[in-house]
Amino acid sequence: EDQAACCQISVRRREPGLEEDEEWLILCSTQFLTGHYWALFDGHGGPDAAIIASNYLHYCIKQKLEEVVGGITEAQPPMHLSGRCVCDSDPQFVEEKHIHAADLVVGALENAFQECDEVIGQEMEATNQTGGCTALAALYFQGKLYVANAGDSRAIIVLKDNIIPMSSEFTPESERQRIQHLAFLFPKLLDDEFTRFEFPRRLKGDDVGQKVLYRDYFMEGWGYKTVEKADLKYPLVHGHGKQARLLGTLAVSRGLGDHQLKVIDTNIEVKPFLSCIPKVNVFDFALHDIKEDDVLIMATDGLWDVLCNDEVACVVRSFLAENRTDPQRFSELAKCLVCRARGKKRGHQWMLDDSHEASYDDISVFVIPLHNREED
Structure with a gap:
């Protein structure tokens, strides 16, 4: 390849x-x-x-x-x-x-x-x-x-x-803010399957109502937010370092091609988040x-x-x-x-x-x- x-x-x-x-x-x-x-x-x-x-x-x-x-x-x-x-x-x-x-x-x-x-x-x-x-x-x-x-x-x-x-x-990690901002501007791209927010780990049902660490697209630092049910969705950028994945799919955030690539078992296109x-x-x-x-x-x-x-x-x-x-x-x-x-x-x-x-x-x-x- x-x-x-x-x-x-x-x-x-x-x-x-x-x-x-x-x-x-x-x-x-x-x-x-x-x-x-x-x-x-x-x-x-x-x-x-x-x-x-x-x-x-x-x-x-x-x-x-x-x-x-x-x-x-x-x-x-x-x-x-x-x-x-x-x-x-x-x-x-x-x-x-x-x-x-x-x-x-x-x-x-x-x-x-x-x-x-x-x-x-x-x-x-x-x-x-x-x-x-x-x-x-x-x-x-x-x-x-x-x-x-x-x-x-x-x-x-x-x-x-x-x-x-x-x-x-x-990588999805180095370009987290650009990717999150795009999701903020066009939330329909996530098809209600993903959350744009970043958390230190994927949230669980017991986290609802708790104040946990998070980051949004405009943040270099971290803050606390009260977890809502919508936050339990899969993270837009998941993992750390080489393991970080864009929409759980790609390890890179820029490249050529991938026009037909969709998140597995969904109709969500990866390409809008993948810059050429x-x-x-x-x-x-x-x-x-x-x-x-x-x-x-x-x-x-x-x-x-x-x-x-x-x-x-x-x-x-x-x-x-x-x-x-x-x-x-x-x-x-x-x-x-x-x-x-x-x-x-x-x-x-x-x-x-x-x-x-x-x-x-x-x-x-x-x-x-x-x-x-x-x-x-």
């Missing part, structure tokens, strides 16, 4: 006033902006959504970048892509909003994820397939690295003496002195379930230092990280070196060198 993709993305600069056919006739290399793309997709409920996403997301990104490329190439994005200036203060308004070229790339990635999600929904419905996937994509474009994440995969940059997290996991919009983080190479062994690590949750950022960084630094002359060292490092998370078989179990249980999930890893970007 894990899928991966990487490719070069060429974005066409559109010449004003040219028809589409004419534009193709006079294309040359200077009319392209080139980006580099990597992505990991972790499927659930079958591999179909992950396969469609791996074949299509990069096309959506290219398309969305081409729609805004006229703004990306300007020092300051113009209010009108046509070059018109309806209001003399347009440049000032753009400046006051702090809109830069990087914001257009971020917006293109967000729009691309949404379009890809729609395509997956149409394709899955047409072929009577089900399932979804998380999506973690990295785009190197015009001197910046953009990492877009929808799900619980993770990306980190490992520098010589620093670790820079480039994504954050989206990624969080995009930007790394500007101009602000950092990149060394030869600095890398971007992208991996599905199978790696991060058993290894923390510091442990991964430790493996990265020691491996690269010991294998400086190996031309395949980045690929070999990816294999090393997979093997470290998979552990070794002891009897009937797979164990890590520290005797903790190893990962039983799918594990996919990219190791992407950040040095010599223009030369290689």
Whole structure:
């Protein structure tokens, strides 16, 4: 159910006033902006959504970048892509909003994820397939690295003496407030089967009339409420950590697909609570002195379930230092990280070196060198 993709993305600069056919006739290399793309997709409920996403997301990104490329190439994005200036203060308004070229790339990635999600929904419905996937994509474009994440995969940059997290996991627990707020706005989505309130445990009949700890969508802290019969319904977000489930069904709160997914034995759709919009983080190479062994690590949750950022960084630094002359060292490092998370078989179990249980999930890893970007 894990899928991966990487490719070069060429974005066409559109010449004003040219028809589409004419534009193709006079294309040359200077009319392209080139980006580099990597992505990991972790499927659930079958591999179909992950396969469609791996074949299509990069096309959506290219398309969305081409729609805004006229703004990306300007020092300051113009209010009108046509070059018109309806209001003399347009440049000032753009400046006051702090809109830069990087914001257009971020917006293109967000729009691309949404379009890809729609395509997956149409394709899955047409072929009577089900399932979804998380999506973690990295785009190197015009001197910046953009990492877009929808799900619980993770990306980190490992520098010589620093670790820079480039994504954050989206789980029912981390997005509790967004999910509860949606239930508050549209209570019919719960079909009278679930309660939006969070309690430390699922309530029982004897709790009715008692004052118990709870949280609502607007609360970071906790309060007490008097339990009513309606509070005995199944919690919207149930469990803790990796065991937390959205509507008792999914362990992630963002991802692509799952348009047909319903809570078992009900008519409740999971998709309204499952966002396809990624969080995009930007790394500007101009602000950092990149060394030869600095890398971007992208991996599905199978790696991060058993290894923390510091442990991964430790493996990265020691491996690269010991294998400086190996031309395949980045690929070999990816294999090393997979093997470290998979552990070794002891009897009937797979164990890590520290005797903790190893990962039983799918594990996919990219190791992407950040040095010599223009030369290689």
